[in-house]
Amino acid sequence: xxxxxxxxxxxxxxxxxxxxxxxxxxxxxxxxxxxxxxxxxxxxxxxxxxxxxxxxxxxxxxxxxxxxxxxxxxxxxxxxxxxxxxxxxxxxxxxxxxxxxxxxxxxxxxxxxxxxxxxxxxxxxxxxxxxxxxxxxxxxxxxxxxxxxxxxxxxxxxxxxxxxxxxxxxxxxxxxxxxxxxxxxxxxxxxxxxxxxxxxxxxxxxxxxxxxxxxxxxxxxxxxxxxxxxxxxxxxxxxxxxxxxxxxxxxxxxxxxxxxxxxxxxxxxxxxxxxxxxxxxxxxxxxxxxxxxxxxxxxxxxxxxxxxxxxxxxxxxxxxxxxxxxxxxxxxxxxxxxxxxxxxxxxxxxxxxxxxxxxxxxxxxxx
Numbered sequence: 457x458x459x460x461x462x463x464x465x466x467x468x469x470x471x472x473x474x475x476x477x478x479x480x481x482x483x484x485x486x487x488x489x490x491x492x493x494x495x496x497x498x499x500x501x502x503x504x505x506x507x508x509x510x511x512x513x514x515x516x517x518x519x520x521x522x523x524x525x526x527x528x529x530x531x532x533x534x535x536x537x538x539x540x541x542x543x544x545x546x547x548x549x550x551x552x553x554x555x556x557x558x559x560x561x562x563x564x565x566x567x568x569x570x571x572x573x574x575x576x577x578x579x580x581x582x583x584x585x586x587x588x589x590x591x592x593x594x595x596x597x598x599x600x601x602x603x604x605x606x607x608x609x610x611x612x613x614x615x616x617x618x619x620x621x622x623x624x625x626x627x628x629x630x631x632x633x634x635x636x637x638x639x640x641x642x643x644x645x646x647x648x649x650x651x652x653x654x655x656x657x658x659x660x661x662x663x664x665x666x667x668x669x670x671x672x673x674x675x676x677x678x679x680x681x682x683x684x685x686x687x688x689x690x691x692x693x694x695x696x697x698x699x700x701x702x703x704x705x706x707x708x709x710x711x712x713x714x715x716x717x718x719x720x721x722x723x724x725x726x727x728x729x730x731x732x733x734x735x736x737x738x739x740x741x742x743x744x745x746x747x748x749x750x751x752x753x754x755x756x757x758x759x760x761x762x763x764x765x766x767x768x769x770x771x772x773x774x775x776x777x778x779x780x781x782x783x784x785x786x787x788x789x790x791x792x793x794x795x796x797x798x799x800x801x802x803x804x805x806x807x808x809x810x811x812x813x814x815x816x817x818x819x820x821x822x823x
Contacts, residue, residue, distance in 0.1 A: 585811035586767060588774045590822050594802030602808065606816040609808045613798055614740050623793025627686070630694035631668050637788040638696065651695035652731070654724040655781035661698070669697035671731060672738045673707035677748050677761035687742050691794050693734060707756065710735065710772075711765035715754035729776025732769035733799040736806050739763070740798070751814060767812035777803055 598616045600609070625633055638648040640660050647660040651669055671693055672678035679688045688694055701722055708717035710731050719727035739750045749762040750769075756762075778786075778800045790796035798805055808820045 585813050586771070588770070588807070590807065591774075591777070591804040593804055593822060596796070596798070596801035598798055598802065598805075600805075602822070603819070605808055605819050607809075609805075610740050610815075611744060613805060613809075614744070617737075617741055617795055617798050620790065621793065621795040625689050625691050625794065627668065627688045627694065630689070630691040631663055631666065631696050633691040633789075633792065633794065634668075634694070634696035635663050635666075637691070637785050637792070639788075643788065648696065649781070650701070651697045652701050652719045652722050652724065652727040653698075654726060655779070659724075663696065665699055666696050667699050667702055669695045669702045669705070671695055671734045672748070672763050675707045675760075676709075676756070676763055677746055678738070687738065687746065690738075690741075692789055692797055693738050695734070709754050709762070709764045711754065711768045713754065713765070713768075716765055716768075726776045726779060726782075728772035729778070730782055732773040732776075733778070733782075733797060733803075733806075735763055735769055736773070736799040736809075737797045740809070741795070750810070752812075766810060766814065770806065770810060770812055773799075773803065773806055 598613065600613050600616055602609075604612055634651070635648040636643075638650070639645045640647060640649045640655060641657065645660075647662055649655050649659055650661055650666055651671075653659040670678040670688060672687065674688065677687075678693065679686070704721075705717045705719075708715065710716060710719065710728075712718045719731045735750065739748055742748060743750065747761055750766050751762050751764050752766050753762055753764060782800055786797050786800040804822055807822075808816065810816060
């Protein structure tokens with residue numbers, strides 16, 4: 457009989473962890489993780505900022521997908537509410553065909569989702585780093601050791617990319633070279649699609665009214681010499697841009713918070729991904745020799761050599777993957793001997809090098 461009462465008691469206790477209480481609010485809304493003293497057992501709380509919902513149990517507030525916020529199931533306080541849940545990444549569309557090879561990549565694989573909408577990526581370097589579903593591997597064979605990660609992978613990749621650069625350019629010639637690479641509607645056209653703009657007929661222009669955009673600003677290190685080659689002589693970094701767009705950006709880092717500039721403000725959201733991949737390219741090819749820094753800061757002072765915002769660039773990279781047009785421009789630069797942007801041909805490489813906190817510190821497994 458004692459065993460029977462004990463079993464019944466345990467069942468009642470477990471039921472109280474999840475079942476709605478007889479009294480108390482059925483739903484609460486607020487900003488941030490709920491305080492432990494809010495609500496009664498069974499109450500539901502929705503964070504109006506993140507959209508995450510929690511249920512009050514006798515152990516504390518629990519995310520609906522059972523990740524505990526505020527108090528862990530072991531009774532220990534987590535490091536932060538942010539580290540107990542990954543930010544949701546936009547569903548990654550399949551890569552489109554490569555205009556230079558005609559090969560096509562299949563839709564994205566390896567995505568593991570949970571009820572909160574976030575995705576987990578194999579090989580994520582830490583619980584506090586934002587996770588994204590992995591890219592389908594790119595089709596260009598760079599012959600780089602994918603057992604490397606972080607800074608080591610970046611250095612190895614830089615050697616491969618720099619080896620494809622056979623032509624030289626001047627800062628002045630970057631405007632005409634960029635216009636040739638982005639020529640539209642065909643490769644021999646005198647009109648082109650300026651950087652930050654969508655590839656469509658209404659956006660084509662001539663070099664009149666355009667100038668050279670340091671995607672990595674000159675004042676942040678984008679004009680210094682690196683290994684005998686000036687960064688601002690690289691037409692993949694210096695892009696032909698509408699003068700007004702260049703002026704509006706100034707020397708701000710890319711981002712969507714105060715102190716940064718969002719290229720989507722011009723009207724084309726895909727410019728976010730394109731901008732991110734150019735910054736990855738510059739950091740990869742010139743960062744080590746030029747003491748460049750890619751981080752999450754928006755600050756600037758004389759001599760600052762940082763660009764970012766890294767975590768935002770990684771998100772944009774995944775949310776706005778390379779398009780057929782971006783690949784076409786990439787291949788035209790390569791055809792002219794001005795290297796090939798590996799983050800356009802093989803988007804997964806960014807995840808081998810960085811997570812949202814900085815250089816990756818643990819191996820990245822794409823599969």
